[in-house]
Amino acid sequence: MRAVTLDARTAALAGLIDHAALFPPASMPLADALAEDARVRVGGESVLVRRFVVPASRLSELVAVEVPLSVVLDAPYAGGDSRVEAVEAPPGVELESVVGLATEVYVELPTDLDRLAALGLRAKVRCGGARVPSVEELATVVRGCRARGLVFKATAGLHHAVRHDGEHGFLNLLAACVFGDEERALADEDPAAFALDAESFRWRDRTAGAAHVARVRAELWYGFGSCSIAEPFSDLRSLGVL
Numbered sequence: 444m445r446a447v448t449l450d451a452r453t454a455a456l457a458g459l460i461d462h463a464a465l466f467p468p469a470s471m472p473l474a475d476a477l478a479e480d481a482r483v484r485v486g487g488e489s490v491l492v493r494r495f496v497v498p499a500s501r502l503s504e505l506v507a508v509e510v511p512l513s514v515v516l517d518a519p520y521a522g523g524d525s526r527v528e529a530v531e532a533p534p535g536v537e538l539e540s541v542v543g544l545a546t547e548v549y550v551e552l553p554t555d556l557d558r559l560a561a562l563g564l565r566a567k568v569r570c571g572g573a574r575v576p577s578v579e580e581l582a583t584v585v586r587g588c589r590a591r592g593l594v595f596k597a598t599a600g601l602h603h604a605v606r607h608d609g610e611h612g613f614l615n616l617l618a619a620c621v622f623g624d625e626e627r628a629l630a631d632e633d634p635a636a637f638a639l640d641a642e643s644f645r646w647r648d649r650t651a652g653a654a655h656v657a658r659v660r661a662e663l664w665y666g667f668g669s670c671s672i673a674e675p676f677s678d679l680r681s682l683g684v685l
Contacts, residue, residue: 450641452684454657455617458493459666460675461513461529463598465497467572469670473504479672480510487685488676494528496668502527513668520544531567531596531668538562547665549596552584560591565665570611571600581611582625589620589663597667604678605634613667613675614639618646620664621656639684 462483463469464476471479480495494511500518505526513529514520520530522544529547534554541548542562549567550559559566568584570576576584588595597616605612611629614637618628621644628646631637638645644656651659660666669675679685 449653451643451651451653451656452639452641453490454653454660455639455644456490456679456685458491459613460491460672461494461496461596461666461668462492462672463496463668463670465501466515466668466670471670473501477505477508483672484510488672490685491676492672493666496531514545516541531598538564547594549665551598556587556591556593560593566593566595568595568597569599570597570616570667575600575609575611578626578629581616581629582619585616585619585625585663592662594661594663594665596665599668601667601669602671602674602678604675604682604684605637606630606632614646616664616667617644617656617659618649621651621659622646622649634682637682 462480464471464479483489483492494513496513496515497505498515498517499520502514511528512526513531514527515531516533527545529549530541530545532541532548532550534551536550538550538558547565549565551567556566566588570581584595600610601613603610603612604614606615615629615631619625622628636647643650643652676685
């Protein structure tokens, strides 16, 4: 995580999204994906973006790229690349085989949360794509990770700030992590129920300051991967957050 700040907006949003432009549904050609990544890192969206997500099978194509990377293990990766801050492993991987590949190693669910915690690994949950998990399923993941002191990352489907047409919202997920009451927070479809500014993050009658939000980002919810930075940014602007 970046340094803790007294600004709750920054605590909530800084480095929230790993840019997965190479992956569906965007599936950009590499040159286009890198150009888009360079653009968002100098534009208004820059507060949101952290790592560029790349398949392990294409890591060799990024020789001249000097941005922090998260590597998705679709092929063997032995570690040792200083740009790689995180590794993302598929469900069913032999957990011991990915320990130490990067400072942060995320293993996609379903997998044994107790073993992840014991091995110092992290969890990864899909919020959309081929299948959208129910509110109850996602709430169970949040509670399970919180109970074990396990950091998790989300991926897929979080293009909206607030739940809409059956798709999960990333402010809903933040509220579930910050305030608990997970099912209610994840199911809330009222944009007016959420507010985020320099002073605090608010959901309904609950309020959290910057220090608490930053702690949740560091200790429970890392953020999420998205093929688009523009759509989440646009949603936040329409809500008056950015």
